[in-house]
Amino acid sequence: MSSSRISKVVVTPVAFADPPLLNVVGVHQPWALRAIVELHTDTGLVGLGETYADETHLARLDAVAQALPGSDPYDANALRRLVVDVLGKETGGAGASFGGMLDVSSAVDTVYSPFEVACLDLVGRETGRPVSDLLGGAVRDRVPFSGYLFYKWAGHPGSADGGPDDDWGEALNPDQIVAQAKRMVEGWGFGSLKLKGGVFHPDEECAAIEALRDAFPDLPLRLDPNGAWTPETSVKVAERLAGVVEYLEDPTPGIDGMAQVAARTDVPLATNMCVIAFEHLKPAIAADAVQIVLSDHHLWGGLRRSALLGGITDTFGMGLSMHSNSHLGVSLAAMVQLAAATPNLTYACDTHYPWKTQDVVRSGVLDFDDGSVAVPTGPGLGVELDRDLLGELHEQYLSCGVRRREDTVYMRSIEPGFTPNTSRW
């Protein structure tokens, strides 16, 4: 049993510049929000976690933060009980939604996650072992990621008061998507590519995938329209892209819809939308609705519960990949430690990392080489906060005016008639 106790908890909301990336529900706002969690111990250690920073979520994090001092960082079960208890009092256990696309059935897993990660970071620092060791040991020394391609505008309309433009340029047709992919592959070495769809008619998005196939004959490809298509359209797309994509991700909403598609195609179906909690696994497996689950420690209740998810997918012969949202280096370190200790990670992980230009961690640890990140072998997560950068990104949070992710609201401020494309085609 450790002698260290959590003595102080600091939750810092930060904002970082985000390009106008398009998706089924709208477009990314000029600023993406994250919260950095610091757990300080009475022995002078600091453990780190990172999560979403929508204001409802922040209030829940703060409520847990107030109750945490005095806790034992080794006692994950007590931490979980504390989160359940605090959220029960504060919220009645209501769920959460991020960006109008990611719903969580219970806030407990999402709130618990950054504290669990920070506790594991602390335990790793105290014992001198990387977090991957605390999850069962690394089975790989590098973690592969896929290049995440987005349709996007050249810049944020009205960016003078909205935030800085990016240097990626416009990507609204197959040639521009191929150019974006070339930059990703040349700059980062990605060995697979994922296109975020749900923006244009499926024929246009299939044409982009076919252009990527011509440009990169050897790279596995994925298309994720976040449920923009009906089951019927999904089957047609699967027929067209059979042998071209390694999987289709959430072509249509819901376990029932995915099951209808899966029954009519051999193209594997992946999800981070219809299986987002443990209670969804049984009906999805029974209906053979999905062949690949995208884990995400931010949403599935931390690293150990994500490892449990990996065991369940293995048991049922399902594939396993990893979901991402706009994130910073603490999250990347946690993703890498988890992936390192997950034997059955059957696909390269998603990451939004190339889209950001700012971070809160010291550089030089999580560099991409050949599309993969070397697993840090030092104590804990293996990353250190840069306090100047943390302060800078916190100032941006205070001044940017964004308090929650609202892709649809932001899109409507530019295209007033916009309605989300869910099940549109």
Ligand SMILES: O=C([O-])[C@@H](O)[C@@H](O)[C@H](O)[C@@H](O)C(=O)[O-]
């Ligand atoms: O960043 C985005 O716009 C993505 O669409 C993200 O919100 C999704 O949650 C995610 O990447 C996905 O795979 O569905």
Ligand SMILES: [Mg+2]
């Ligand atoms: Mg997805």
